Amino acid sequence: MEEENEPRRAKGSGWKSVYDTLRNEILALTLQPGELLDETTLAGRFDMSRSPIREALIRLQGDELVVTLSNRSTIVAPIELTTFPKYVEALDVAQRMNTRLAAKLRTDADLKIIARRQKDFEAAVRANNHLQMSEANKQFHVAIAHAGKNPYLASFYERLLCQGQRMLHLHFEYLERTGEGYLLTDEHDLMLEAVRAGNVELADELAHAHTRQFQENFMAFMRENYTTDVNLWPLKAAE
Template identity: 85%
Template sequence: MSDLEVRRARGTGWKSVYETLRNEILSLALQPGQLLDETTLAERFDMSRSPVREALIRLSGEDLVVTLSNRSTIVAPIEIATFPKYVEALDLAQRMNTRLAAALRTDADLKIIARRQKEFEAAVRTGNHLQMSEANKQFHMAVAHAGKNPFLASFYERLLNQGQRMLHLHFEYLERTHEGYLLTDEHQLMLEAIKAKDVERADELAHAHTRQFQDNFINFMRENYTTDVTLGSLQAAQ
């Protein structure tokens, strides 16, 4: 390998570490709270600690890992106690972006949203939760981009990123209990409301979409982890 190839490999090595760890965190292969030791990871990926450290910094920027006071790094916990505040913010962001999309979408936007919906349906058929959560995010971001407000879209994307692990648990609950459906019908209804420029209907569907996610996630957590945590609930759409 030439010196240039060595430098390029060293400069891009963090990307493969980042992508691998990100996928493992989102798919819950790496559990919330699990220790991420730089030395162990460097040995695993057969590289120095520098690209591992860079990957962890990038993951920290996405709130997927947390550096503790003793400077050790762990997979970010899923904070059940703060879930009501999270889902409240998600509901507002989802409703505002979907309302704006219904008001401002172009024909080109509709084509992109419809394509993302088809990609989500294809991901559901694979049964791969990582593909499903990524495709779900891309559908909602296509809606957000149609709303033409980059600040709201950026805030929404951060919330969607933070919620992907919870969405995996949501999918698991639905598949195991068969109590509900995997969002595809709701996505289609949202697309139809946006196409019709029906702002109020889009708002109503976006709110119901968040509430379904909330209710199933709470049911999953109570069934599997706790029976004594009050998680709160969204109010009915106004």
């Protein structure tokens, strides 16, 4: 019989802690692309039944962070280099459009939130925590998207940002190791000031340059560490 004083996990809450832990480990590349996620092993690790483990994996699949194979096993989603050109093309369009709209439609309340998110990013940089940096970077751009007042474009943009977090983690590692380039902090400040000033064209130009910086550094990392036949055409210059 269960002891009355034994701490109990709230019903239905177990999957959330598993989800949060695995998501952080996937984004930080502690769990490598292609790594097997066995339900039984995870159940033992987290000391719970397989049901919350399965729920957490379903949620991660919805985030496109894990993949279920034909044999029903689950692995950490690969980083698909062959689709990176299309990914960064879509990111560029979404980033430019949302930043343009923010410069046109932002309110004082929006500006305060964007500035707060930039402070969070700077704090993560000072702490040299790449996982916090990628999350804070995402939240900075999501705040800009919300300031653009188009929930459809903002939702699409946020999904792209989530999909790119592992690549951004590699981007940060490359910059830290090589000392080449910079960690986007100055570009964030410039984007915030363009949005604050209502300068739509400058906001567009900076958003485009921001994507191009990420693209160039990520591909430099790939050339240094992997052999790849990815044919990545330069992003079209901002018009």
